[in-house]
Amino acid sequence: MSTPKLLGISGATRAGSTNAKLLAEAARLFGDCDYSLADIRMPLYDGDDEEANGVPQAAQTLATQIADADAVIISTPEYNKGPSGVLKNALDWVSRTEGAPWNGKPLAVMSAAAGRAGGERAQLVLRSFMVPFRPNILQGPEIHLAASYEAFDDNGHLKGEIYVKDLTALMKALRGLI
Numbered sequence: 001m002s003t004p005k006l007l008g009i010s011g012a013t014r015a016g017s018t019n020a021k022l023l024a025e026a027a028r029l030f031g032d033c034d035y036s037l038a039d040i041r042m043p044l045y046d047g048d049d050e051e052a053n054g055v056p057q058a059a060q061t062l063a064t065q066i067a068d069a070d071a072v073i074i075s076t077p078e079y080n081k082g083p084s085g086v087l088k089n090a091l092d093w094v095s096r097t098e099g100a101p102w103n104g105k106p107l108a109v110m111s112a113a114a115g116r117a118g119g120e121r122a123q124l125v126l127r128s129f130m131v132p133f134r135p136n137i138l139q140g141p142e143i144h145l146a147a148s149y150e151a152f153d154d155n156g157h158l159k160g161e162i163y164v165k166d167l168t169a170l171m172k173a174l175r176g177l178i
Contacts, residue, residue, distance in 0.1 A: 004178050006033040007069035009062075011076035011087035011126075013041055018112040018148035019075040022167075025158050026073050026110065030171040038062055040090035050096060059093035066094065067101035070178045071108070072135070078113040078122035083129070091129055102133035106177035108170050110143035112151070118144030138173050141166040 008023035020037060027035035042058035043049065066072060076083040094101065109126055111119025123144060130137055143166055145151050151159055158164050 004033045004070040004175070005068060006030055006035045007065050007072045008035065008037045009040060009072065009074045009087070009090070010037065011040075011074065011084040011122075013086055017077075018145065018151065019077055021152050021156055022075045022110060022112045022143070022145055022148070022158075023073055024156060025152075026075075026108070026167055026171055028157075029164070029168045030175060036065070038065055038090075040086055042090060042093055045089055045092045045096075055093065055096050059090070060097055062090060063094045063097035063099070063101045066105065067099065069105070071106040071174050073108045073110070073174070074126065075110045075112055076119060076122045076126050078111060078115065078117075078119035081121045082125045083122045087126070088129065091133075095133070100133070102130070102135045105135040106138070106174055107135040108138045108174045110145070110167075110170070112145035112148035114147065114149055116146045118146035118148070120144045136177055138170065138177070141169050143167055143170060 006027055010017055010019040010023055012019040042056050076087055109123055111123040113119035153159055
C-alpha cells in the first residue's frame, strides 16, 4: 500500500492554534503518512455571490483535498457551545461543490478548547453537521482536550498519558478504515 494521505482541518485559523497542534500530533501518532493541513479561509457563504461568481477557488480546493485524502481529521475549538463559524462556513461551501467528497470518507473528529470540557459540546455539534455528508465517522475514543493552552510541551507533543493513549488509539482506528 502506498503512503496514506491524511488531511487535517482545523476549526481555528489563528497562529499557534491548539487545534492545529492537536492535528499535527494526531498525524504524528497516525504514523507514516502524507499529512497536510487545509486552509479554510474563504468568503462567507452567500447564495447570491455563488450565483454570480460560482464556488470560490478556496472551497473547490478544500473539496478536492477531501476527495483526494485517504482519511480526514478535524479538530474544532468551542465558541459559544458550538464549532467555530469559519469551520461551519467551510463545510457549507464544500457542500456546494460538485460530487460528494465526504461520502464514505474515513473521518476522526476531536476538539481542543480552553474550558474544562475540552470542546465536548462543539464536537457533538460538529458530528451533527457531518451527518448529511455521509462520511465514515469514528465514534471513539473521543478526544476533548481541556485547558488546551497548557496541553503541549515545547516540541508540540501532547502532555498527559491519557490523551496520548486515546489519540493513538483513535489514529490506529482511523488507519484501520483506510
